[in-house]
Amino acid sequence: MSRSRYSRVTGVAVHVPDDELTTPQLEDLLAERNPGFRVPRGLIERHSGVRRRHVAPPDRMASDLAVEAARELLRRTGHTPPSIDLIIYAGVSGDAVEPATGHMVAAKLGASCPVFDVRDACNSVLRAIHLADALITGGHHRTVLVACGEVVTSSIRWRVESQEDFEAAIPSYTVSDSGSALLLESSGTPGVLGHRFGANSAYWEASILPFVREAAGGFRGGEFAIDPIALAIGVQKLDLGVLRQPLAERGLGWEDLAVVCAHQPSLAALHWLCELIELPRDRAEVTIAEHGNLAASTLPMQLHQAERAGRLRRGDLVALVGVASGLSSGTMLLRW
Secondary structure (H helix, E strand, O other), rough: OOOOOOOEEEEEEEEOOOOOOHHHHEEEEEHOOOOOOOOOHHHHHHHHHOEEOOOOOOOOOOHHHHHHHHHHHHHHOOOOOHHHEEEEEEEEOOOOOOOOOHHHHHHHHHHHHOOOOEOOEOHHHHHHHHHHHHHHHHHOOEEEEEEEEHHHHHHHHOOOOOOHHHHHHHHHHHEEOOEEEEEEEOOOOOEEEEEEEEEHHHHHHHHHHEEEEEOOOOEEEEOOOEEEEHHHHHHHHOHHHHHHHHHHOOOOOOOOOOOEOOOOOOOHHHHHHHHEEEEEEHHOOOOOOHHHHHHHHHHHHHHHHHHHHHOOOOOOEEEEEEEEEOOOEEEEEEEE
16 A cells, blocks of 8 residues: 555544433442342442443344444544455453454454454553554555454452452443444644653552353453552553643643543543643543443543534544553543
8 A cells, every 4th residue: 555644533423222220220239139238329420430331232242332333433534444444443341252253343344354353451442543553654554443342340349248349340330331433544744743651560450350160161340340459540641741742742732722532441541640730620521420421432432522512523632541451551632
């Protein structure tokens, strides 16, 4: 293929399942399933800020949610599957250990292009945009679909025996299912303006959704577990200057951006991140309260929400900021 100098994001779409679960409804289910434990009402929302989350039907796979979003995106942008020359699947969730979930997405869309998966916890979409930009500007591809499907409500911990159990399980009560998709295309003008990434892998155990070996053989997904003290220490030891660097290199500050999309596992975590990187709270696009923790779909949901509300228009500057399990961090600066 001929070399292309620039890439830009030309569209975003999100799909959420029809069913939703409010926090009071979740508390009712916990009380019903744990008759020997008195569920402390209101604690989940006070700790997380989450009022409701989306729940996919049991027969829906991560690829199904991703495909719903991708179909809507292709419809809006006037593309058809044959016009896509690469699909990158990016998410915490996947359909199988092998093959890549990107194959399931391509088959369901009717696409015949190459595919691969990218996984970096809740920064998966951020890293997929990074890769798509490199492949487009390097002249290898012209039209790249980034697809994400999250069915993370399967990690909710429904059995608790004590207050300690309950508080440890609260992060699992914030998660929410969704699909999202972004299209990146070659462009004559810059769209992806800059990016910086960092990691503090010594703290990978601070936030983990493990594989568990079954007694009869094979593996299944375990329960989401967080060590809040280790996580806080690990985040503070990240080089958080990395998150401001794409802006600083261009003489920009947060106030110069139309929208700042930041990953938000809870409202308190978002506010803490804002404090750490000196981002005014009112500059951050908030989705956690009404949509829950969407894992890697969080940033696309914020772009989608801001665009629908008119806060994000073509030509605007927008930053995507991620801090994820691992620990990994990154910022992507875009001209929308």
